[in-house]
Amino acid sequence: MLAMHANRLKDFLKINISDKLAEIQRNLYANKKIWNVIRGLRMFSQIYRRSRVGILLGLVFLILSTLLLGNARETEASDQKLAETIFPKAKKFVQRNPILAPDQIVAIEEELGVKLRSGDQKPAFYIPISDKKKPMGLVLFADAMGPLGVVRGAVGLDMRGKVVKVEIYEQKESDAIAADGFLKQFIGMGIDNAFKVGEDVEAAEGHEDASQAVALIPKKTLVMSYALYRKQEPKSDTEKSPEPDIPEEELPEAEDLKALMALMIDDYFIVVDYFDEKESKERAIKAARRLAKYGKGISNFEPPKNADQTEEYIYLQDRFSETLLKFAEALEKEGISDTTREQWDAIVTLVNQAHLRFSEEEIDLDTY
Ligand code: HEM
Structure with a gap:
């Protein structure tokens, strides 16, 4: 030993x-x-x-x-x-x-x-x-x-x-x-x-x-x-990525994981407020898309806990971003519905799971 x-x-x-x-x-x-x-x-x-x-x-x-x-x-x-x-x-x-x-x-x-x-x-x-x-x-x-x-x-x-x-x-x-x-x-x-x-x-x-x-x-x-980092170049019009015409939004820079999470929290509450009918659908869709983008940057930072579990960390990050994009699409089509509520619940479950596995500190998003 x-x-x-x-x-x-x-x-x-x-x-x-x-x-x-x-x-x-x-x-x-x-x-x-x-x-x-x-x-x-x-x-x-x-x-x-x-x-x-x-x-x-x-x-x-x-x-x-x-x-x-x-x-x-x-x-x-x-x-x-x-x-x-x-x-x-x-x-x-x-x-x-x-x-x-x-x-x-x-x-x-x-x-x-x-x-x-x-x-x-x-x-x-x-x-x-x-x-x-x-x-x-x-x-x-x-x-x-x-x-x-x-x-x-x-x-x-x-x-x-x-x-x-x-x-x-x-x-x-x-x-x-x-x-x-x-x-x-x-x-x-x-x-x-x-x-x-x-x-x-x-x-x-x-x-x-x-x-x-x-x-x-x-x-x-x-x-x-x-x-x-290679960008997938669309081979033909029909194969274009699902969101080609969304204007690239300038996202603020985050110096570390905590700063990135702090940026994400505002968008998280925009979606929460939308389901409470305190926010517009457009803002909720934009917030969901921004969250998906922020999400893709998570694995640029090492998590404070279980840092060797890279596969799981990247998997959670990818699932998070993918699910959010699907959620944004569904929101656009049907607004608040059983489907979009379920999708959002699944996203929140995923986030809680990520925090449990990779954050040293206990995180309760409702307290922010
Ligand atoms: C809606 C999405 C999310 C929100 C609003 C959110 C929010 C937060 C907040 C508020 C913190 C505490 C920051 C602090 O102590 O100052 C945190 C920490 C953390 N989050 Fe998230 N999070 C989200 C998604 C995720 C995802 C998808 C992952 C990983 C795949 C993740 C990984 C972490 C980790 C590892 C920490 C600990 C950071 C540290 O202590 O350095 N989060 N998050």
Whole structure:
């Protein structure tokens, strides 16, 4: 028993020390790189112009939606500095820490053909926000194992899901694999690229395996971003999502789970009041839709209790949002009815269940 605790402590310290070292490394690198920002500005402004065209054309990433901007917090200074070298035009960065569901991990590993490293399983995305308050893409810090040890990097993607830049800030192989000359070949690559040395990646001379490790970093960023954030593009008019013409509403940002819940409580009471005939149907429908949107952001935050039960947490979150959308549709058609009352009761039961399982504190919504 004692030995088991000792081992756990050892593992815990190992993880934390290596995380800390990675952070210090990033910090040093970021300070050094900040001097290169001005030099890089011209190049990035061209890329940015290109990605703006992309925004008009494609809107591939769901990140664009204001929903994902809700519930975000400003980034750590060191990571932000490094992310700034990738998106120098960003006004600010917000961080998102999505939880990868076990089936997403399996799918990602299958696509990558390698196991995710423990750090990858808790990804931290940094989303650059323009002065017009729109997301410009994302930055992910990702690692890969090279022949001589871990290669740590950061990758920026634009809104079309194309690589804007790859940075390598820690590696033991050769300067050649961290040089701009080698890394710039990844710019413009996307999810359809193989990221394979000899195919669409030219290795740094004499460092084939290390070059392959570097290539895995943007690939990993793409595969993970797509698994988490890709927007489903409707294939035809009939296959469009059920709510295409609802104007995207600016939802406020929440810094943590409690703040997100505080945002949800008002909408919850709008629906409660509607059933008591103290609110209009239109406001109740809007409140239900907003709740569904807020709901989708819940798993960006770790719950204080049963944090390892990610599958159940994500399941409850998904059910919550799905049921609310169906409820909003039914409200629109039939207003207060046995069906909509039952649907709302089921939603409240689901919320109570989520609180019982994942909140440390007992929550009675009627007391708010
Ligand atoms: C109508 C929907 C919901 C409302 C109105 C609501 C409201 C609340 C409120 C008022 C709190 C207490 C916050 C505080 O202590 O300051 C809370 C906490 C919490 N809620 Fe919800 N909630 C809803 C749905 C959900 C769902 C669907 C989940 C999970 C799938 C969830 C997970 C949690 C967790 C984990 C906490 C604890 C947060 C913490 O202590 O850090 N909630 N919620």
